[in-house]
Amino acid sequence: MTDFQTSLIAAAGVFVAGVFIYNKWQEHKAKKSVERAFASEHDDVLMRTEEPAFDATEPVLDPLHAPAPAHAPVHTHADAPVHAPASARAEPSFTLGDVPMVDAGSGAYGKPPHEEVVAPSVVADDVQRAEPSVDLPGDATPPVSPAVAAAPAAAAPVSVSSPAPSPAPVSAPAPAPAPAAQPPVPQRSADAAVPPSELATALVDPLIDCLLPLDMAAPLRGEKLLPVLQKLRLVGNKPVHYVGLAVSGDWEPVQYGTVYTKLQGGVQLASRTTALNELEYSELVTRLRTISDEIGAEPQIPDMMEVMAEARNLHRFVAAHDAQLGVNLAANGAPWDVTTLVGALEKQGFDLRPDGRFVMSDGEGGQLFTLSTNVSPAEETTGRLTLLLDVPCVAPARDGFGAMIACAKSLVQRLDAIIVDDYNQPLSDASIAEIAGQVKEFYADMEASDIPAGSTRALRLFN
Template sequence: MSLIAAGGVFIVGVISYNKWQEYKAKKSVERAFASDHDDVLMRSGDEVQAPSARHEPSFSLDETPLPDAGSGAYAAPEHVEGDLPAPSFAPGAEETDHAAPAAASAAGAGTQAAAPAPARSADASVPPAELATSLVDPLIDCLLPLELEAPVRGEKILPALQKLRFVGSKPVHYIGLAVSGDWEPIVHGTVYTKLQGGVQLASRSTALNELEYSELATRLRGVADEISAEPHIPDMIDVMAEAKNLHRFVASHDAQLGVNLASNGAPWAITTLLGALEKQGFDVRPDGRYTMRDNEGGQLFSLSTNVTLAEETTPRLTLLLDVPCVAPARDGFGAMIACAKSLVARLDATIVDDYNQPLSDAALTEIAGQVKDFYAEMDSADIPAGSTRALRLFS
């Protein structure tokens, strides 16, 4: 099996190398016979200049931030030095299935961006530079610079960029350096002098692998040809090392923290239970799970009846907090325990752990301290719980 795997990697490498040589030859011919005349329709006064000398971005999680936008390279946010820390918090909560990121539909008209923005992107008050960082994040994405031969309008490149939005389950986003000097999502009506792509290195389920990266490289060169750009594709070995490092962090911090409510008497009738949960403030989901939201509409925690939709009764409820997806300021654990205690009085129940042992206030206080330590670890890795970065990784 090892020889077969090695042979497969070798064949993929040979094919990729041949494709790259073919691509280089094609570009050389195009440059040899290209016209030297500028497209005056692509200029906006004297401000539109040819792209400056390329500054290659760094792809290591352990290196310093990139130069700012003024130097022509995409600026990375600050992050901590060294390897991502190993966690010490391991709650005995019930595990739930980890859904792969859902494929977003292609953007259609007008001012739609080239890639779906995470969480806060719909807020027009978010500065373009901050929104650009949330789309192409040097800490969790492999940066894919696309050097344009000439400034270009967003509407001319959006159709080509839409063709490469995912490799496997990993999203691919794009931003552009506008003539204003700001990096921003690519929209109609704006002229861009540089482009930057980014593929997410890891998700809750898997890390970016060699086959996905080879597919990405091949498809990206095709997109680059359509928009007259020169792609700069990082070395696969370096990218795979970063992807595995990031996925180790995600896997070790994928904490689902749960508490259970056990009936003190007969099992609860589902029809009666629904009314009590709705009065408690839960929203009903089509899969039979209930979610509790905060005042801003964000999900704090969920509730499961632990039975199928066809069942008529249940003796046990489970409240579940997705720890890395809820910011400490929202106090998801405190809200979940307060809700559990309210349901205890409403439903005549007892708060128990996974082994059906009662959880005392002292035990809950100890768990709250572990949650606080868990949040501190995520902060030290520059991936704060509940942040746009964390929501992308743990979606």
């Protein structure tokens, strides 16, 4: 037998094996589709062996078996997801330079478009500012996409550094439902009366998340959904959140005791350190299909190339607006004793955290700025203190920069110090006023991008 004949026989065997495997795969796929189509958690009255007992009392509607509303109501709240039919949504447009673009998003929340931004620039020797030409989508009412206004930068002697990088049965609702196992949303206040729709938008935001609609074959309770959804909460360092469409017609975080007719997942497109990459997205899709099979849902997977473009664009925006503003206090005489210094800083209002950081609280669970002694815990003295403001994480209304300067001036009197820049040059009142103006421009730029400083969106991106 020649080599050619041997090759032909081997090729024929491979072909036959391929056809056999393909047929088996098609048979398995068809069987799975049929099982899903005919699967039902409802009691089939035709299969009962005993006669049903008729009751003269009025019937009670079980919310589990209630049909889902044909159309969920459209919310007009600024932070609430819009639940209008896809055919009724007007596709918003936005511009990239002078080129008109169209939002490629899909689903109830929409998706952020593809844009380009200008790389960040450094303002003089102290403040890192950016002149982005990015056009991001609109506010939390999806999908809206106003353009980002470029903010001019001016020289300022202030330092800016980049940051380091068991469920209950469906048939019997639980007498005391456990709280939803949803990850906390960054908030500046502990207001417990936030509407569910706002919480839903805070968790799955079309501006900063890749939306992952899950079409459910039948309504399910939160008790069945949460244990499955917990299996996919993180991809790389990007959080994955879920919201559900309740039978009441409102989108809300998935929780126990509620029946949901639809699900919407979302993975954050970028963080302070990295953007969602191809490897992470592939892992996300594989794991999402697995959990979808467990709950009888069909995921709608967005195109990878579009998602990667959106992730890179959002990360460029984050990098361009990632600024920390610092001022320094230098001792006029001998260095300060660290033990004595701790007491003085606590009297000034600083809170010493377990990690050694001094934090000035905003009074509502957040922080205005931090203070560093610039020495290790083992050292006994220090001659320099640094106050640092994380600009995109503090709302303009709190005037973080003004509060930081006021604190620095108070410490000057208390510690016999002088306010200096990174080069030990005294920082005059005129320079401070100039910096304050630049901070206002920075805040206006973030507001125009629909990611206001100190907002839930900003805290998710810059934390």
